[in-house]
Amino acid sequence: MTVTKMSWRPQYRSSKFRNVYGKVASREHCFDGIPITKNVHDNHFCAVNTRFLAIVTESAGGGSFLVIPLERTGRIEPNYPKVCGHQGNVLDIKWNPFIENVIASCSEDASVRIWEIPEGGLKKNMTEAVLELYGHSRRVGLVEWHPTTNNILFSAGYDYKVLIWNLDIGEPVKMIDCHTDVILCMSFNTDGSLLATTCKDKKLRVVEPRSGRVLQEASCKNHRVNRVVFLGSTKRLLTTGVSRWNTRQIALWDQEDLSMPLIEEEIDGLSGLLFPFYDADTHMLYLAGKGDGNIRYYEIGSEKPYVSYLMEFRSPAPQKGLGVMPKHGLDVSACEVFRFYKLVTLKGLIEPISMIVPRRSETYQEDIYPMTPGTEPALTPDEWLSGMNRDPILMSLKEGSKKTSKLVFKTPAREKKSVVVNGIDLLENVPPRTENEVGQHSPRPGVELGVGRREWSLATAQEATAL
Template identity: 45%
Template sequence: MSFRRGVVRQSKFRHVFAQAWKAEHCLDDVRVSRVTWDGPLCAANPKFIAVVIEAGGGGAFLVLPLAKSGRVDQNTPTVCGHAAPVLDVQWCPHDDNVIASASEDCTVKGHSKRVGILAWHPSALNILLTAGCDNVLCVWDVGTGELVYQLSDAHPDLIYSVSWNREGSILCTTCKDKALRVREKAHEGTRPMRAVFLADGKILTTGFSRMSERQLALWDTKDLSEPMVTQEMDTSNGVLLPFYDPDTNMVYLCGKGDCTIRYFEVTDESPYVHFLSLYSSKEPQRGAGFLSKRGVDVNKCEIARFYKLHERKVEPISMTVPRKDAPPILVSLSGGYTAPPSKCGTLRGRPKLLTQTNTSPTSTTAPANPMSVEMESEGLSHGQGRRDVDGGIERVKKEEDQLSDILTEIRALRALVLAQGHRIDVLERQLARIEDGEV
């Protein structure tokens, strides 16, 4: 299948864009290694970045804090100890302070020639796989230095790449004999191939066709007789380094010597590997480091980050999903609250305690003190009447206190309703963003 850039399918990652960081945030005066080995020469984790550098009299690499920027002092200590150039560095996925390096000096016990490939086990602690130019695979327990397993007769020629599946139960390799093991010929060209396991168990490979065109292919491990899809890209001779993100199911292809980074989405829909876009710059990359997902800035919608190696500079490049600015979702609160029935009924002010009556049939005017007349007509003493009046006042005060408590509760409930309404608005906006594929 030819590589096409026609109509882009609908995808929540179709608008992912790459942006290089400003110059002041790059690392300058880094003497990137000139070794001809087709490796990334860089590795990054949430704490550090490691870059293979030029070193006189042996091999070395530089380790700097991830937040470091600007000019790197030439007197900055390096990790040295190899007697020949370093070919690969890889951070341990389980401990951000542990790094492994491979070199031409054959210092890894068990190999008779230079060691150029490293792969940490994705789930088992301290298990490291190494591959050398002696066509031998070794599995090590770096905690004890013990050689756990050695595979010496499976590859008749130079091993190009190794990759664990997500569980670490299967290993795939590519070799100069054009074979992908787990098995069959992957790409017909003689140039180096690369392979990575995907989250669903499939394998994505990059390589060259018989006509020296660069290719990518997707393989189903249940049937390796032929690839599910093959895409030709161009005729450049730089090896394509695949970087896979299992969270988004995106694959980034960085060609050594290229000025571009292509990215694709892998799905279950034909043609399975969908081109999304590419990032272009003026200067070619000599290698690239891919930051683990734990290190990206999610507050800026960053889903991936590369560290592009120039001749004397390390340039961060962020892959970002753009935010979609949508109007706020408004919800009417009309009719959303009904006040509970009041125990005080239609209480309005202070009620009358006693009804005024005229006890004298011959009197034409109201007595000066109707209350005392009424109490006397009932045969009540003045003291008893006073106590009744005081009791009535106390009952009124008690009812007023109850009314005040009810009004306070009503105000608190109204405030709660407003707060919950605001929270509902926020959650509905988040739901809308998720449904639109922005998160």
């Protein structure tokens, strides 16, 4: 296979998205006065859905994040209630795609926690999570919800392991142990049957998550890969990283053959991490650099050159991270096809940025709003764990056809049960963990935490790797 080296020069072509432009919300529709975290961990520190905006903040004595109703714009008071149950800095937060008031967080205290936000938002500080999940022996840097199955959560820790949690029972059910260094990014394909990861060991992997089997692996010796994203149903992956000449670059891969990238393109000589965002409905790729003020966007095609430059949104304010609104939360009457929530640390500001297709007609534009994954899960945890795969349940964005999910998070049974993985009881003979591993105030493994709240440990399960 030959690698196509792409020129940095824009490739202009005919496209309905050729003139997409970014529109920043007016100051009164931004969120101001927020003490955005100064943590240097390479995450977005922001998560958004159609009801709430969550932002990781600076705090003393542990980790915390704000949860703000979207209609509560303007300046946020310094004493605004926080979610503050972690004993270490919060490193990642993600909303449940099917239950809009449930959010997962992970932290330097080696825990993953599930929070249920009350209707209307917080009235006081929230310190009690509905589930506390301890399975990693070191801090947890990433959490991801399964895209088609309710209550299946993935977590990646600095112990080089990915744990799969079934929140219906509050237990870990699988472990993926194929990485030799810290996991930098996780991405699912459309039906969640494949997981792609990037790792500090300079390898890109495509994994079958239920077995833990590595299907494809690329050793990127000449460059470093940082982020990866599946490009919808195209059976292709896109990675961002740094070339051997220390320039930022993207690479396109065939998920069934990672021996060599299909194309590589150098972006610029800046040093900030490139975050990729892909919209499968419009086939548009957005690239936003950490510390940059601009967002480049491209159109992904099925034929060479595969990645075609469209335009660039420019701003003088550098971004620390970006949250993305789900498609069913966009304003279709304004022809909005994507919306970012940009974290501007120096100003303590969250700016909504709408990507808009300029159209004169005010009627619903079906060509830019195809059926899109909705708010109903396609599978139960038991169905997915048994080996079933199913595409997302689609919904129309046309007014009057939207349906909101009525799923409610149910706390698992209260009785404590053994966690048996691969014939090993993971709660037996668990040694105490050191302060360096889990933090001074972290609870011990296997301890009951109260009604409906438990923690589970896989600290001694070195043998229980890929199942």
